[in-house]
Amino acid sequence: MVARPTFEFPGSFTADAWYTATWYTPYWGDANRLANGNVLVTAGIRSQTVETRIFEVRPSDGKVVWQLTQPVGVGSYQAVRWSPPPLVEPLP
Numbered sequence: 001m002v003a004r005p006t007f008e009f010p011g012s013f014t015a016d017a018w019y020t021a022t023w024y025t026p027y028w029g030d031a032n033r034l035a036n037g038n039v040l041v042t043a044g045i046r047s048q049t050v051e052t053r054i055f056e057v058r059p060s061d062g063k064v065v066w067q068l069t070q071p072v073g074v075g076s077y078q079a080v081r082w083s084p085p086p087l088v089e090p091l092p
Contacts (some may be wrong), residue, residue: 013061023043028044029041029044029077032075032080039059041055045080047072051074054070054079
């Protein structure tokens with residue numbers, strides 16, 4: 001079988017300099033397509049100079065819709081997006 005890329009980030013999108021110049025993930029990392037079509041990316045590294053970022057990017061325009069930045073020295077190799085159940089249920 002042959003794998004073919006369907007999305008590349010930052011690719012040709014205009015993005016913050018961290019994504020184009022600083023991001024380096026030598027062996028940790030993960031990317032998952034979400035139900036809404038966005039991609040959840042874990043740009044993981046455990047370093048004393050570079051932070052790990054977990055972010056969600058919209059493939060249609062390369063916009064990062066949210067991100068979590070962990071402090072240097074703290075790493076993560078994988079993230080999962082989940083939604084809690086609603087706090088209120090509709091009345092019958």
